[in-house]
Amino acid sequence: MEFNTQLLYAHDQALLAVMIFVIMLGMGASLTPDDFRAVIRKPKGVFIGFMSQFGLMPLIAFGLATILNFPPAFAIALILIGCLPGGTTSNMFTYFSRGSVALSISMTTASTIMALIMMPILLKLYTGGFTAQISASMQLSGGEAEFVIPTMNIISSLILVLVPVAMGMFIRKHWPDWAKTAEDTAGFVGILVILYLLLTAFIRHGHLFLQTPIGVYIGAVGLGLAGFFFGYWFSRLLGVYPLFQRAISLETGIQNGPVSFAIILLSFSEPVQSQMVWLAILYSTFIVITSSVITLRYRKNGRKDWDIYKNTSIHNRLFGESYVTNYPQGFLPKRLVNDPSQGTQPSQKKF
Amino acid sequence: MGHRIKADNLALLYRKAADKFESLPAFATRVSALDWKPVSYRELYEQGADLATGLIELGLKQREHVGIFSDNRFEWILCDCAVQLSGSANVPRGRDVTDDELFYIIDHAGIEIAFVETVELQDRVLKLKNRLPALREIILLDHKAKEKEGVKRLEDVCKLGSGLRAQGDKRVEDRISAIKPDDLFTLIYTSGTTGKPKGVMLKHSNMISQVRNLPGYHNCTDRVLSVLPIWHIFERVIEMYTLSFGGCTFYSSIVTIGEDMRNVEPTFMASAPRLWEKLHERILKGVKASHPVRQILFHIAYFLSRQYKNSEYFITDKYLKMNKEARLKRFLLMPLHILRWIIVLPWYGFFNAAVLERIRLGVGGSLKATISGGGALPIHIDKFFNYMGIPVLEGYGMTETSPVISVRYIKDLVVGTVGPPIPETEIRIVEPETGTVLYPNPNLPDNGLSQRGEIWAKGPQVMKGYYRDPELTQLTFKDGWLRTGDLGVITHNNCLKILGRSKSTIVLSSGENVEPEPIEMRLQQSHFIDQCMVVGQDKKYLSVLIVPGISEFRQAGLNIRTMEELALNADANRIIREEIKRLTSTNNGFKRFEQIKDFRMLPQSFEVGRELTNLFKIKRHVVEQKFNHVIDELFANGSPKNN
Known part of the structure; x- marks a missing residue:
């Protein structure tokens, strides 16, 4: 497939x-x-x-690119996306899906840092075959160059991206009102720009x-969906x-799309x-569409265990840390019987 | 709804709840913001049974009337539990009861045993005691207070009963099995808006039918915040309902409600319109105080939500349909609404998540629903909260119907109405003068939909009658139907809309009938007007008595110290005049004869217990009497001063 048109003009890039x-x-x-300390605590x-x-996730991306026979550039992009850390969007969706926002934030922070090490390794591991294809086609069309994944550049762009994050944290610390504004505006701007593009x-x-x-469409949709599916069952199987x-x-x-x-x-x-x-x-x-749909589904399915978690933790907040909430027999789903607080209140653990 | 306990009477409800929910908290009392004291279902039942045995030992007979004079507190519910377990009925009233009412109630209900909450109440009852020969026992609830001679302490009666039960006393069990569904569980004296207190006799089967028929999907993970006076039937039904599904009732108060909503994160609550007006004000203030960018985001969010919800209401046929609509119009408008719904959806989705959720967190964020009752919810407040995504379900009822006749369901949420009648309940719309049935009436177009008239109700929640007042009972019932005295209409999507109280209707000398409530609600939208009452019975035109919002005038730059000064201030008078003109102009849908021609500012506000009932309804006759001279002056010249 020929794909020669320049997609982004200078002002788009800006x-x-x-x-x-x-x-x-x-x-x-x-x-x-x-939030960073929380990662170490739990x-x-x-x-x-x-x-x-x-x-x-990278494995899913690699698998999809291979099975769907992706053109190499698309394949590299898909794997690159598969190796990315999480962003704040997931925190918002987690909130509305009645999931643990604390864990979502911890994962976002941890993965953002870990990406500095993991991304180069993973890209090297999964993109080898595709880069070779690109090099071959470049040599065919007369070029001499060999296509390699620019590892150092990737690391430095990751670091560069962390600069505004650090600035944001600084704002949060000193001007909390502005921080809230920045948070709200960010999501809005994100949607606007994606739509514009x-x-x-x-x-x-x-x-x-x-x-x-x-x-490619299937891959772009499927990457997120497969991530949700495997993430769900992987963690479920681990109890x-x-x-x-x-x-x-x-x-x-x-x-983290941006x-x-x-x-x-x-x-x-x-x-x-x-x-x-x-x-x-x-x-x-x-991903915005699929995660909205998945979130609505989780939100509905998670209603009962969320209500139990909420009630139990509010009891602990108001009646004291050592208060144990005992629900009537048969009310709790099997997976919550030992701990209706879902691992958030130590006093609930009786075994 | 599968989680609700089914029981034949309230005593069994208490017992079954204890058996099912055991150590789950039933009630919680506030010690401080983050420190609450829970009482479990089991403890409640056991303590209740102890107290009941103690009362029986003191000579309490089955079906006797026991007075409870107290505001919201755990001991109230303990007394109620004990009274139910002993097969008797209680006569509740709050701390703000006047001496006259106190005497009337104790005497009229034939009360022999009375609970009093505080030392102050104890002293007042003691003072009346020599005129009340039947009153034998007074029991003090406040465990910190010192009792006077001849008064027993609550814990002593409990101890007495607990000792007896330890020795195998089973009288409570016998009493419970002797309760019949037709027995009274309570006798509520309503001060109402007119006349002397009436004793409304409510049966176990009344309350049990309410517990069975109220809408909602609750279970034992629910938290219910309690702010309304507990002796009022609306709050009581919610508490019994909560017991039936195993929720925990948290006793809050008007002063701490904001904080408590954030800490308790209630999932359900009963509330009066005034509470929502306050919250509405607070939310808007919060928005105004926030960062300019976020203010803009809020307005965008609100705008989108309005577009989205209005289309949703149209598509699902859940909007106020006062008149029959042409099929063609609906058919033509439908694609437009669907288009708007689809276009707005993603934007609404984002703003709902990012902006409106923050607002919802301000009221706890977990509310599944709230029922507003005890007065009409102003339409703009109603819309505001439903656009915000806080489902405010407005209900309609009265003490005589224990109390719910109809309520909006979440799935049947038509803003501006009080929903369809609850199950097992029938409603009629009747022409008040002639008694002709307007709805349902097959001879009228659409079976009588959109016909205005008095609301009559029939159902398992309707009272037995007024205690020792067969005449009034007979007047209130007609062929087995309860005449509510309220005016209403059935909309074209089968919801009830309340138009006003037929007794508050103002008949102008021209013969035009005016419902003052909608006009008053409209006027109260102005920040400068705190409260108001429209007057003009038998006059040529309407006028209004206004309680001005003094702080708003101060903010507007008027240098005012007292309400008296404000009432005479020329600028203030000009502002109010403009506000009235702006709000009730014919452009706003008010008819010519509904125009307010003159007004007076009052030097004091309407207070609960004086000019307002406990649910903030204006006692019109009280205001009319009290400000008689002002009203006379308003109409003295026969024509308005400023026209």
Whole structure:
């Protein structure tokens, strides 16, 4: 497939840069140093999440790219997205799916740091075959160059992206009112820019939609969905409580989209860059829809265990840490019988 | 609804709840913001049985009337439990009861044993005691207070009973099995809006039918916040309902409600319109005080929510349909609404999640529903909360119907109405003068929908009658139907809409009938008007008595110290005049004869117990009497001063 049109003009790139800045600033504004400490205090959930995010997700991306026979640039982009850390979007979806927001935040912070080490390793591991294909086609068309994943560039773009996050945290510490504003604005700006990009892509390059193989669409949609599915069952099989299960599931499927734009723009160049950006746009669009649907489903299914968790923890908040809430026999689902607080209140554990 | 306990009477409800929910908290009392004292279902029942045995030992007979004079507190419910377990009925009243009422109630109900909450009440009852020969025992609830001679302490009566039960006293069990569904569980004296107190006789079967028929999907993880006066039937039905599904009732108060909502995160509560007006004010103030960007985001969110919900209401046929609509109009509008719904959906989804959720967290964030009753909820408040995503279900009823006749269901939420009648309940709309049935009436178009008239009700919740007042009972019932005295209409989606109280209807000298409530609610939308009452019976035109919001005038820059000064201030008078003009103009849908021609500012506000009932309804006759001279002056010249 020929994919020569330049997808983004200079002003689009500038807009993207602004968006990345605003969103990462918003992400930082929602974080406190305590969130980082929480990771160390309760490492179990974060560890399971880590396995799911950096173990399962890249594998899913690789699997999808291979099965659906992705063109190499799209494949690299998909794997890149699969290796990304989580973002704040997942925290919001976790909140509405009645999952553990605390765990979601911990996973976001942990994965953002861990990505510095994990992303280069994982990319090397999974993209080998695809980079070779690109090198081959480049040599065929007369070039000498060999295509390699720009590891150092990726690490430095990741670090660069962390700058606004740190700024956001600084704002949160000193001007909490501004921080809240930054948080609210970030999500809004994100949606606006994605819609703008989609719209302009549609107007300027309508043929792009037709040129993109159907498999790529399936991959862009399927990556998130498979992440939700495997994240859910992986954590469930490990005996995690429903509250955390929903958080891990969403955190696994939802990646930090803006970071992918940053990495692609800063570290890759044509002929692969436009295709990669295109896939990132597709993923970012579809993930909002799929995670909305999944969230509504989780929200409904999680109603009972969430109500139990809420009630139990409010009893502990108001009646004292050592208060034990005993529900009538047969009321609690099997998985919650030992601990209706779902691992959040030590006093509930009786075994 | 499968989690609710089914029982034949309230005593059995208490016992079955204890057997099922055992150590779950039934009630919680506030010690401080984050420190509450729970009482479990088991403890409640056991203590209740102890107290009941103690009362029986003191000579309490089955079906006797026991007085409880107390505001909301755990001991209240303990007394209620004991009274039910002993097969008797209670006569409750709050601390604000006047001496006259106290005497009337104890005498009229033939009370021999009375609980009093505080030392102050104890002293007042003691003073009346020599005129009340039947009154034998006074029991003091407040365990910190010192009892006077001849008064027993609650814990002593409990101890007495607990000792007896330890020795195998089974009288409580016998009493419970002797309760019949037709027995009274309570006798409630309503001060109402007119006349002397009436004793409403409510049966076990009345309350049990309410517990069975109230809408809602609750279970033992629910938390219910209690703010309304417990002796009022609306609050009581909610507490019994809560017992039936195993929830915990948290006793809050008007002063601490904001804080308690955030800490308790209630899932359900009963409330009066005034509470929602206060919350509405507070939310808007909070928005105004927030960062400018967030203010803009809030307004966008509210706007989107309004668009979204209005289309949703249209598509699902859940909007106020006072008149029959042409099929064609609906058919033509439908695609437009569907289109708007689809376009707005993603934006609404985002703003709902990012902005409106923060607002909802301000009221705890866990509310599944709240029922507003005891007065009409102003339409703009109603809309506001439903747009916010806080489902306020407005209900309608009266003490005589223990109390719910109809309520909006979450799935049947038509803003502006009080919903369809609850199960097992029938409603009629009747022409008040002639007694002709307007709805249901097959001879009228649409079986009588959108016909205005008096509401009559029939169902298992309707009272036995007024105690020792067969004449009034006979007047209130007609062919087995209870005449509510309220005006209403059945909308075209089968919901009841309340139009006003037929007794408060103002008939102008021109013969035009005016319902003052909608006009008053409209006027109260102004920040400058705290409370108001429309007057003009038998006059040429309407006028209004206004309690101005003094703090708003101060904020507007008026240098005012007292209400008297404010009433005379020319600027203030000008502002009020403009407000009245703006709010009740014919452009706003008010008819010509509904125009307010003149007004007076009152030097003091309407207070609960004086001009207002406990549910903030204006006692019109009291206000009319008290401000007789002002009203006379308003209409002295026969024509308005400022026209």
